Structure formats: C-alpha cells, structure tokens
Amino acid sequence: MKVHNAEIVISAVSPKQYPETDLPEIALAGRSNVGKSSFINTLIQRKNLARTSSKPGKTQTLNFYLIEDTLHFVDVPGYGYAKVSKSERAKWGQMIETYLTQREQLRAVVSLVDLRHAPSQEDIQMYQFLKYYDLPVIVVATKADKIPRGKWNKHESVIKKALDFDKSDTFIIFSSVTKEGKEEAWQAIEQAIK
Ligand code: GDP
Numbered sequence: 001m002k003v004h005n006a007e008i009v010i011s012a013v014s015p016k017q018y019p020e021t022d023l024p025e026i027a028l029a030g031r032s033n034v035g036k037s038s039f040i041n042t043l044i045q046r047k048n049l050a051r052t053s054s055k056p057g058k059t060q061t062l063n064f065y066l067i068e069d070t071l072h073f074v075d076v077p078g079y080g081y082a083k084v085s086k087s088e089r090a091k092w093g094q095m096i097e098t099y100l101t102q103r104e105q106l107r108a109v110v111s112l113v114d115l116r117h118a119p120s121q122e123d124i125q126m127y128q129f130l131k132y133y134d135l136p137v138i139v140v141a142t143k144a145d146k147i148p149r150g151k152w153n154k155h156e157s158v159i160k161k162a163l164d165f166d167k168s169d170t171f172i173i174f175s176s177v178t179k180e181g182k183e184e185a186w187q188a189i190e191q192a193i194k
Contacts, residue, residue: 011061030112032078035142038176108192115141
C-alpha cells in the first residue's frame with residue numbers, strides 16, 4: 001500500500017473512546033524500544049507521526065491511526081518498563097486485554113521482537129496470549145541491519161522456537177534503517193484485512 005494519508009484519530013484508554021467505525025484494525029505490540037514507532041513511521045512513510053523512543057511514565061494509551069481511510073493501526077503501549085508500578089502495569093494489562101479480546105474488527109496483531117535477541121518472557125507471554133485468543137499474528141523481527149544477513153536464519157529459528165511459533169502466522173525480518181521487509185509487512189497486513 002502506498003500511504004498518502006495517515007493521521008492520529010484518538011488516544012483511547014477505554015472502549016467508549018474507540019472510533020465508531022467498522023474499518024478493519026491492525027494492532028501493534030512490543031516491548032518498549034523494540035522499534036515499534038519506527039516500524040509504523042516506515043510503513044506510512046513519515047518521519048515522526050508515531051513518536052519514537054517514547055519515555056517511561058508517559059500516559060499509556062491505545063493510539064488509533066487512520067490509514068488511507070481504509071484501516072486503523074492501533075498502537076498498543078510498549079510493555080517491559082521496570083519502572084512502571086504494579087498498579088500501573090495491571091491497568092495497562094487490563095486496557096490491552098479488553099481491546100485485544102473484545103474488538104470485533106481487529107484482524108491481526110503485529111508483534112514486534114528484536115531480531116538480535118531471544119524473545120523476552122513478556123514477548124513469549126504476549127504471543128501465547130494472542131494464540132490463546134486465536135488472533136492471527138504477524139511477527140516482525142526488528143533491527144535486522146544490526147546483524148549480518150548470513151545470521152538472519154539462525155536468529156529467526158531461535159525466536160520461532162522460543163515463541164512456539166504457529167506455522168499459519170507470518171514472520172517478517174525488518175529494518176527501519178534499510179527498509180528491509182517493508183513490502184512484505186504491507187502484504188501481510190493487506191492479506192489480513194481482506
Ligand atoms: P519503540 O519504543 O518501540 O517505539 O521504539 P523506537 O521506534 O522509538 O526505536 C527505539 C530505538 O531503536 C531508537 O533509537 C531507534 O532509532 C532505534 N531503531 C528502531 N528501529 C531500528 C532499526 O530497524 N534499526 C536500527 N539500527 N535501529 C532502530
């Protein structure tokens with residue numbers, strides 16, 4: 001998809017605030033700093049619509065972006081901040097759980113992991129949670145430019161094994177620096193919203 005129009009529609013904390021449309025939605029989840037904002041900005045060809053390197057402690061909201069009047073990207077706040085209090089974490093968990101389990105037009109979840117490392121416990125939990133609810137997942141392994149191409153396969157295998165990756169899901173090796181995987185990511189998203 002060539003994107004010319006992308007705009008933030010709302011930062012929501014509760015279902016009442018979700019946009020009242022039936023446009024298909026693609027959620028994006030990943031631990032803080034994994035490269036989620038960079039992924040979104042690469043796909044929509046913007047330098048900084050989705051904020052990069054969001055700071056801990058900022059309001060934890062679900063950010064809905066309208067893309068070409070045909071779908072919403074729903075940016076789920078990053079997990080894995082040690083500094084966030086237990087009660088904040090519980091609130092965060094509830095907010096995303098409500099969204100992911102109850103939103104009818106949610107078609108797939110882009111789950112971002114870092115290609116360089118084995119998935120964290122939280123990455124694994126997130127993936128298992130999505131599989132439990134039968135949500136199609138597009139695993140995007142970021143920062144591919146930081147390791148040599150010859151090692152990509154090995155890293156992909158490590159990640160798939162740790163996640164207990166479901167063969168019906170899609171796995172994409174991605175870099176916002178080289179744009180590797182951008183077309184593949186769009187293809188997977190377009191397939192999911194068909
Ligand atoms: P977010 O917290 O998940 O939204 O992550 P950001 O998109 O803000 O990225 C976190 C940091 O990783 C920033 O310093 C980015 O410049 C860097 N980064 C993100 N994606 C890539 C990538 O594909 N390659 C490299 N080399 N750095 C990246």
